[in-house]
Amino acid sequence: MGYPVILVTMTTAPLRKDAARNWHRIVEVGRRLVDEGTAIQLNDVARAAEVGVATVYRHFPTPEALLETVATPGLEALTAHAERALSGGDPWAELRDFLLAAVDAQVSDPALPPVFAAPVDALPRTTELKRGLTEMFGRLLDRAHAAGVADPAVTKADMLPLMCGVMFAANVHPAGGDRALTARRYLTVLLEGLRVR
Known part of the structure; x- marks a missing residue:
């Protein structure tokens, strides 16, 4: 998965070629881990990426910052999906x-659950994306309420922990070992309870 050079954690200015190469290498190792x-562990990342420890810390001062950077493409893809959904x-x-x-x-990106669950974000971009997703989800639910197809008693504040419950159940009790199918099954049960016909 490629990352644009401008995606850096500490600055918005483009990186020098060698710094950009190191950044990509570090993120690739983070993704693999x-x-x-x-x-x-940032020291282990430095070793695996074949860069100095100081180089890793310069780009990613904490493991959480690297984890969030690894999760960013997934967060951005969900954001784009929500934006498309709002125009449907x-x-x-x-x-x-x-x-x-x-x-x-x-289920498919193990970087996302811990980033969603974290009470505090390491990077402003993560906070921006998570807030945007929550806000757009609220608007999607509001539209369903307004159309009379979702139970008006069920709020965004209800749905967020229920979604966490779906993911927890799929991880703890995956039917036949298939977490993806189990998560979709539990979500379908939740949506059946939400839907108004």
Whole structure:
């Protein structure tokens, strides 16, 4: 997965060629560690990326900053999906499809669940993306309420922990070991309870 050179954690100015190369190398190692389920330790990242420890800390002062950078493409993809959903014509289908995309993303990208669950963000960009997703999800739910297809008693404040419950259940009790299918099944049950016909 490629990352544009302008995506840096400490500055918005483009990086020099060698610094950009190091940044990409560090993020690639971070991505690999996350995919393997290995905790990010910046000294280990420096070794695996074949760069100095100071270089890693200059780009990513904490493991959380690197984790959030690894998660950023997934957050941006969900943001783009939410934006498209808000311009769609079927409030129920757009809400349902966005929530399905959200559970699929969290099952397929192990960087996303801890970033969503973190009470504090390391990077302003992460905060911006998470707030934007929450706000757009609220608008999608409001549209479904206004169209009379979602139970008006169920609020955004209700849905956020319920979505966390879906993901937790899929991780703890994956039917046949398939977390993705289980998450979609549990989400479908939740949506059946939300929907007004």
